[in-house]
Amino acid sequence: MSPTTETLTAERILEATEEVLRRHGPAKATVVDVARALGVSHGSVYRHFRTKAELRAAVTKRWLDRTSRALAATADDGERAPALRLRDWFRQLFEAKRDKAGADPELFATYSVLTDENGEVVGAHIAELVAQLTRIVEAGMASGVFAPGDPASVARALFRATAHFHDPCHAREWTRPEIRDELDSVLDLLLRGLAA
Amino acid sequence: MSPTTETLTAERILEATEEVLRRHGPAKATVVDVARALGVSHGSVYRHFRTKAELRAAVTKRWLDRTSRALAATADDGERAPALRLRDWFRQLFEAKRDKAGADPELFATYSVLTDENGEVVGAHIAELVAQLTRIVEAGMASGVFAPGDPASVARALFRATAHFHDPCHAREWTRPEIRDELDSVLDLLLRGLAA
Numbered sequence: 001m002s003p004t005t006e007t008l009t010a011e012r013i014l015e016a017t018e019e020v021l022r023r024h025g026p027a028k029a030t031v032v033d034v035a036r037a038l039g040v041s042h043g044s045v046y047r048h049f050r051t052k053a054e055l056r057a058a059v060t061k062r063w064l065d066r067t068s069r070a071l072a073a074t075a076d077d078g079e080r081a082p083a084l085r086l087r088d089w090f091r092q093l094f095e096a097k098r099d100k101a102g103a104d105p106e107l108f109a110t111y112s113v114l115t116d117e118n119g120e121v122v123g124a125h126i127a128e129l130v131a132q133l134t135r136i137v138e139a140g141m142a143s144g145v146f147a148p149g150d151p152a153s154v155a156r157a158l159f160r161a162t163a164h165f166h167d168p169c170h171a172r173e174w175t176r177p178e179i180r181d182e183l184d185s186v187l188d189l190l191l192r193g194l195a196a
Numbered sequence: 197m198s199p200t201t202e203t204l205t206a207e208r209i210l211e212a213t214e215e216v217l218r219r220h221g222p223a224k225a226t227v228v229d230v231a232r233a234l235g236v237s238h239g240s241v242y243r244h245f246r247t248k249a250e251l252r253a254a255v256t257k258r259w260l261d262r263t264s265r266a267l268a269a270t271a272d273d274g275e276r277a278p279a280l281r282l283r284d285w286f287r288q289l290f291e292a293k294r295d296k297a298g299a300d301p302e303l304f305a306t307y308s309v310l311t312d313e314n315g316e317v318v319g320a321h322i323a324e325l326v327a328q329l330t331r332i333v334e335a336g337m338a339s340g341v342f343a344p345g346d347p348a349s350v351a352r353a354l355f356r357a358t359a360h361f362h363d364p365c366h367a368r369e370w371t372r373p374e375i376r377d378e379l380d381s382v383l384d385l386l387l388r389g390l391a392a
Contacts, residue, residue: 170359189389
């Protein structure tokens, strides 16, 4: 496959950028490296992303979106009872983050640098996750299994109370053997707190 | 006051070590610097702390003990109802950590390096905090206000569920204006979860 014969899409640029970041590290990776990997001029890359900062923000968003897209299906699964859905959603979030940290530690370290420099992208990601949680809490309140309250602020509290299991600053602790049991204990307590 | 005329106690060495660490930073501070600050030979320092690593561990422990000692009074205050004691204890823990981070950011950064290299000391500190929490939970279960359960594992879950408000990796978020309200929302949820 000759890369130049394919249409240069934003998605192809982002894929190449991730690979370049993995290989060169976030401090050294340049737009010229990305263009070279794709066999195009750096001008072609700039037609899709006006600046290097914009490209880095977009690749960060893509990485974070992979997690939130996978979780949306669970959040909106009306077949499952809200309490069960909530538990599954947090387990899935934990597993997704732990797998990202464990499967490719170098890429994870790269994205830690990128998330640090892209506070707005991270803020939008967290807002999306809290919005998904809010939908589960709303469903629980609507059906009367959860005590009444403001779904959005309850969702935020749930997200904060589980930081140990999804905030990357805790990644080192995610390989502890008891971590799954700890997550379940925290979820037990929170679900009891939610119950009507 | 001439420092050499005073008895050289472990406490005086630890005070001087903290000051030296603050001034030189954790990478550069040496035992010779500490001895010089006290006007004694480095041999005199080594009579109290056999190695530099031992001295750094001891100064880390002293820093962490300041927080846990202040909290013990709240944990064991039998005059206050367990639910109230629990809420006060977590607020105090949050305020102590936030003040340490905010009042002297350089010293806080120094201690972040020291805690990273003294995992055992940090482990003992967390065990002490969870033991205090366990005593509050026990009191709540004994009086029937909290649902029955294993106090130690409930205490661990409470500690994990509040990581956002005391783990130093979240320090950057402790100046957000809504953080106190968020802590209260999390505590509301947890206390509902504990209730009999």
